[in-house]
Amino acid sequence: MNEEMPDEFWQGVEQFNTGEYYACHDTLEALWIEATEPDKTFYQGILQIAVAFYHLGNKNLRGAVILLGEGSNRLRRYPSEYGGIDVDELLIQSAALLKALQLTEPEKIAALNLGQDEGLPLPRIIRVNNENT
Incomplete structure (x- = not known):
């Protein structure tokens, strides 16, 4: 397992959790x-999920579903906790959102309020308590 994650990683996590998905992508891409x-691959998985939410915010359902799936598949290779975050929880939340998106008719995506609709809760990255973080 890696040692301590760089400050830029935690900046990307903060951007992710505050809905600044494009900025998160840029921050993590520089690390990647x-x-x-x-x-x-860990950075790539998270930044793909961030870009999925960016696409979703632009009502690009197809792009959101593709990148949400690709990012989640990359993160499945990692243990439950990696890099100071709860990978399993991010995957559980992302899978729930992906399922909801797949059940949503494309024409209804435009009417959704990203992050405000109970049926489409946006995942958050949860930091784990660890002496290295």
């Missing part, structure tokens, strides 16, 4: 470009 495995 320079990273080595296993952190490289």
Whole structure:
């Protein structure tokens, strides 16, 4: 497992959790470009989920579903807790949103209030209590 995550990672987590998905993507992409495995794929999974929410905010259901699935598939390779976050919880929340999106008719996506509709709760990244974080 990795050591302590860089400050930029935690900045990206904060951006993710406050709905600044495009900024989160940019922050984590900068880390991803320079990273080595296993952190490289970890960053990519989170930034793909962030971009999925960005697409969803722009009513791009197809792009949101594709990237939400791809990002989740990348994160499934990691243990329950990795990099100081609760990976399992992020995956559970993302799977629930993906299922809800798949059941939503595309023409109804425009009427949804991202993050405010109870049927489409947006996942948050949960930090785990760890002596390294």
